[in-house]
Amino acid sequence: MSLALVLIGLMTFSAWRNALAREVAQHERNEIIQDTARREQEQLALTSQLLESNPLPICMTDMHGRFLTVNDAWEQFMGLPRERVLGLRNSEFLPAQEAKAYDSHNEALLLSGGQVRYEERLCRPDGSVCDVQVTKVRLESRQGQPLGLLIVKMDITAFLAARDLAEQASRAKSEFVANISHELRTPLQSILGFSELGMLRARQHDKLIDMFGDIHAAGERMLALVNDLLDLSKMDTLIGAFQFERHDVRPIVLEVASELGPQLEQKRLVLELQLGSDPLIAKVDRTRFAQVVRNVLINAVKFSSEGRSINITAALEDTSRIHLTVRDQGPGIPLAELEAVFQAFVQSSQTSDGSGGIGLGLAICQKIMVSHGGSIYAANAPEGGAIFHIILPIAEFTHFEPATTVS
Known part of the structure; x- marks a missing residue:
């Protein structure tokens, strides 16, 4: 009888200890879950803050092209409030031609993954036209399953205009250098020719030979510099030749x-x-x-x-x-x-x-x-x-x- 009581006591103690251990383990799991959820919420808040503070227009769509989120810069760039576009596709609030331009490359990107970057000329809601560099990235889960697209737009109208001005200035400079070089070469050839003639005719006069020799040497140095200028101005066009x-x-x-x-x-x-x-x-x-x-x-x-x-x-x-x-x-x-x-x-x-x-x-x-x-x-x-x-x-x-x- 005593042995049975002891056995029952031991079993009761073991069951209590196991229950306590399970309770502690469950409490630890709950804390881990809560901590993970808290970290995820903090990460989401940080991501949302970064998204909203980014000066570039950014949006995210699901696999069917429906907008999941947009940032403030996107709203200003498109002239549309997010309440009007979330859950919709481009074709549901944009003219057909514009929607087609915005959705270009989407199907291939969702199918193959990776990212794509290209330039487009787009019409703004206010009627203005701008040049935009578009970057699209397929988003994936940890298991590699596609979730949708992250789309970033950058207005490069001012950059392209500045580039065109710089290219025009460069062409103007090259043309000026080429023209002035050609104009300088003609008198230089005359200087060299007459200095050589002077050296030949002044064989009996050492001082004259030295003077004509200095003129000829200076002319050759000047001609070499002019040739270098002409070479540099033509180099970009000559490379293809x-x-x-x-x-x-x-x-x-x-x-x-x-x-x-x-x-x-x-x-x-x-x-x-x-x-x-x-x-x-x-x-x-x-x-x-x-x-x-x-x-x-x-x-x-x-x-x-x-x-x-x-x-x-x-x-x-x-x-x-x-x-x-x-x-x-x-x-x-x-x-x-x-x-x-x-x-x-x-x-x-x-x-x-x-x-x-x-x-x-x-x-x-x-x-x-x-x-x-x-x-x-x-x-x-x-x-x-x-x-x-x-x-x-x-x-x-x-x-x-x-x-x-x-x-």
Whole structure:
């Protein structure tokens, strides 16, 4: 009997303890549910606040195109109160043509997911027409099920107008530069011609030869600047006329190096070429790519001290691009100017004496490299001097004769 009482007591205690544990667990679950619900409410409130404070017109629709929510900016942009559109489709409160424009891309986006961005010219409720950039994103549940669309509109009318004005100003500037360059070239050719004639006829007069020589040198510098101006003004229109063909870039580098031989000898500079023995084939406009190499090499000659060396290397990098470097042993480029030197009419502070021209050569080089799908940038060598990096995408292999490597 005692044993039975003890057993009953134990069972009662166990049942009480289990009930208490269940009650505690249920209380904890309720707290977790309440906390989760509270967090969700806070998240919804934050999302709603962000939506309402966003200056861009934003709306959300369900899978059938019915409006679930809109923000204040959307109401102002459309000129419609939300009470009039919530639960409705575009076709139920807009003219058929406008509704069709607003609903473009919806069906495909709901089917495939992701997002789409496009520009539209839309008619506002007040009758005005504006250019709008529309971004649409398909919303999905955690399980990946589509819920509807989030649509954001941005009025870009002022931006497009400013862009058109900037393009017109740029075209006007280019036309002016091209016209003035043409006008300057004619008298410059006369100056060069008569200065050459003067040097020939003044062979017996050293002072006259020196004077005509100075005139000729100044005329050549001026003609080079005019040609650069003309080149820059035409570059944007010439890019489409580039003759891209497969070339081994090493012979092009060798040709430019040979062309600048007299300038190298004048400063007793040693040119070290490390171009390798394997062809480095890229699809380039030979004349324009040679212009890039020439401009960079001329800069290296200009900033190198007498008796120093200039190193040119070329190699295949990552099996997908050709990496050409031109390194001098000059003063280098200040860190703050490494990118600025590629802007038109900008020179490095190292050329404060005026020997650097008017700052067009590297700007032209950058335009040429971008048109080739490549790039050009500058850096400073740890041991001193500047390094110009020229990057080109490779072309498919074609047989070329190996170039001679010179040291």
